Amino acid sequence: MSKHERWNALLELLAANGRLDVEEAASTVGVSAATIRRDLDELAEQQMLVRTRGGAVAHGVSFELPLRxxxxxxxxxxxxxxxxxxxxxxxxxxxxxxxxxxxxxxxxxxxxxxxxxxxxxxxxxxxxxxxxxxxxxxxxxxxxxxxxxxxxxxxxxxxxxxxxxxxxxxxxxxxxxxxxxxxxxxxxxxxxxxxxxxxxxxxxxxxxxxxxxxxxxxxxxxxxxxxxxxxxxxxxxxxxxxxxxxxxxxxxxxxxxxxxxxxxxx
Missing domain, CATH: 3.40.50.1360 (Rossmann fold)
Known part of the structure; x- marks a missing residue:
């Protein structure tokens, strides 16, 4: 799975659930927890989510994914x-x-x-x-x-x-x-x-x-x-x-x- 595909999967999960746990996301996406942590850090840098200890949460009342x-x-x-x-x-x-x-x-x-x-x-x-x-x-x-x-x-x-x-x-x-x-x-x-x-x-x-x-x-x-x-x-x-x-x-x-x-x- 490419980085773009992982990011897409993570953002879809976040939009559906409002929050992500690193271990659960790693199991769902099928990659290591370390990879998920790096992905979440990069997504947080782009202000597409808010990083938390052990995972991430969505922005706002209703999470806005970029159009792409x-x-x-x-x-x-x-x-x-x-x-x-x-x-x-x-x-x-x-x-x-x-x-x-x-x-x-x-x-x-x-x-x-x-x-x-x-x-x-x-x-x-x-x-x-x-x-x-x-x-x-x-x-x-x-x-x-x-x-x-x-x-x-x-x-x-x-x-x-x-x-x-x-x-x-x-x-x-x-x-x-x-x-x-x-x-x-x-x-x-x-x-x-x-x-x-x-x-x-x-x-x-x-x-x-x-x-x-x-x-x-x-x-x-x-x-x-x-x-x-x-x-x-x-x-x-x-x-x-x-x-x-x-x-x-x-x-x-x-x-x-x-x-x-x-x-x-x-």
Whole structure:
């Protein structure tokens, strides 16, 4: 197992349990305790965990893994969710995408749907079949090569954890545009507190995406349901649709429906 694979395994364990014991982690990962200690020391230097005597603990209310370590979590669910979200978006729409692994999959699903259409690639100057406005560097990078999609990348300061641009420059661009649909990836959906994420600067930008859109769609796997994070994006009343997997509890579906949110499970 490579160092990257070990780190990925350790961070997944930490995200699931909130803490790690060196001996237990060594047994689970299949390496020596000394190797685990070195790995934890290096991860602590990168501020990805907090080192303790005998192990490590997670940061914050709800642990934030860097995007590169989150991409493999619930991958099949996220791909199904993304395909369902893409089906909700009309050709020619202006779509806002914030950053995250699920919205990255939504971007890919939109690109595949556009590419699979009957219209040929648009000549230069013709109207795009889709316009995507995003503050996520990785999403913009993937979609820029798609000739049928117009990409608008906001300005701002990049956060290395999520590749999202945030700050006054980002807000300034979003204040000047109107969206047909905003698709939000989130870190938590609490029935009382609403939709949440880890960082307050990302929350403010996601809130602005929602405010600029006629329709707001949250794309989140069921592990996010009932989960709290640090910063609130908006109330449930601001949402139109939640697309998630079938792991969502039925009573939660009822509560969301009562709040006016259409729940689509895949």
């Amino acid at each position: 370590y989150k991409s493999s979590r619930n991958a099949s669910e996220k791909q199904r969710i993304a395909a369902a979200v893409a089906d909700l978006i009309d050709e020619g729409a202006v779509v806002g995408l914030n950053g995250g692994t699920t919205t990255t999959e939504v971007g890919r699903a939109l690109a595949l749907r556009v590419a699979g259409g009957r219209q040929p690639d648009r000549p230069s100057g013709d109207a795009p079949r889709l316009t995507v406005v995003t503050n996520a560097l990785n999403i913009a990078s993937e979609l820029t090569v798609r000739q049928q999609i117009k990409i608008v990348l906001t300005g701002g300061v990049a956060r290395p954890q999520t590749y999202e641009l945030v700050g006054p420059l980002t807000a300034g661009v979003l204040h000047q545009i109107a969206l047909d649909v905003a698709v939000l990836g989130v870190d938590g959906i609490d029935p009382r507190l609403g939709v949440m994420t880890h960082q307050e600067d990302e929350a403010s930008i996601s809130r602005l995406f929602a405010e600029r859109a006629q329709r707001v769609v949250v794309a989140a796997d069921s592990s996010k349901i009932g989960r709290r994070a640090f910063a609130r994006i908006c109330d449930l009343s601001a949402l139109d649709v939640l697309v998630t997997d079938k792991g969502i509890p039925s009573d939660t579906v009822d509560r969301l429906t009562e709040a006016g949110v259409k729940v689509i499970t895949v």
